[in-house]
Amino acid sequence: MAITSNIFLGQTVKYNNELYTIIECQFAAMGKGSSFKRTRLRNIVTGKVIPITFKDGDTVDEVEVDKFNVQYLYTDQNKAYFMNPISFEQFDFPVDGIPSEADFLHVDAIYMASRFEENIISIVLPMKITLEVIEAPDGVKGDTAGNATKEVIVETGAKMQVPLFVKRGDKIIINTESRSYVSKG
């Protein structure tokens, strides 16, 4: 049992006798009767997404799932392929079910998969990931302020705001949740 004020992204819950992964969760309508959590739940079996608003303090059933590390292999149309590096077992997962979709999928990073009764139900990104910059404009001439930024593209294709000193070929550390630059890798 989890109290809804403790529910979090990526959690698996039993709702009306079906299993769902919480794929979106934010505060709603504060000041209207304490507070509510506006969520989007993805049905594990059908993939259907439903919006549900819970009252904070209500209870939902949390489901125990098997969690293990996986390595990303490749993406093919709408599916990403992963492998368990211990058992060498391979499986696929829909790209649109992964947070940030394919923006932070890289063969060198370790992801967390959750399984419930033979089905892979979620893929969670590492909090930080190191990626190489493949496209970067030169810093704007004369702009030496330490806090200015520019947009670069990293090897997975994601666009990022970074400080001006970052160059093509640099490795940078990115926070995958806030999609922000942390430091040079």
Added chain:
Amino acid sequence: MYSWQTLASNPQLWPKYLVKQEIIRATRSFFEARGYRELESPILSPALPSERYLNFLATEVGGRELYLIPSTERYNKIGLAAGIGNHFVVTKVFRGLEQISPNHRPEFTMLEWYHLDGTYFDIMNDTQTLVCSMLERLGNTNYKITYQGSEIDFSGNWHRQSVDELLQQHANLSVSDIADWNDLKQIVIDLGFLQNKDATESQMSWQDLFELLFFNKVEANLDPHKPTFIYGYPRILAPLAAPDPENPLVSQKVELYIAGKEIANGYTELRDGDLLEKNLRAEYAARELMGLPVAKFDDELIAAIHSGIPAVAGIGMGLDRLAMILADAKSLDEISLFSL
């Protein structure tokens, strides 16, 4: 990364940050052209018409507790008793929040206006015209915008639906079906929106149950492409609004929704001082029962209403959220130069 850093290196983002300033300018022109006075509201208040779920922020001056206004309402009404007439106010207001979210900040800019001899239907008309004048100011001439990939059409008449009609349409219920706590709780459980079937009234109040029903069945189904006025809320949700003479269960309260966000909240104002005092005492008692801090009771406001205010409708509009929509911003952060 701070907002100013993003802006310093991406000056093309400035127009988004300037939308709020432009809509404030449009607001002043709009009301000036209609002969409205502008009221300058204090930020600190010695007392509040405290509503049960409105958490306020307090400070202390010389051992005396003062409150940061959660809305300008008390000042508007005291001004009406003084004879200010048609007027508007644009100022910062404050709310005690447990968390900051993409749609919530503890301080935000509120516009309130009071339309003499008007009802909540008149302020719906005002709102439509005002928002269209804001769009004109922003250079938009067809009154259509794209918000997060979805079109919103502000032209012509916006949707106007009562809570009763919306409940009928989306949940096959009427306002009278949900008047009793036990009935409403069973409805919300049957629909699957309340998991804890043993919840007591102190854990899950009537208002909480109503919001669960409303969020999940009504708000989720509002037309995303057109602004919607929802009116005729159950009376307990609007202690400062006049009751509807045709349906004693509901009050003359209206809320405006755009892109699923609540943007404005207005009433045909309650002018009966005795009823106002009774409603506010009930709100104070409810807060005390819930163990929430209670502001000093607003005797001055009650006295002002007792002295007589003209027939009037008033509305408060959150300009940051509106600017966020008009700027196609996903979060308030995207239009705020300063971070909190």
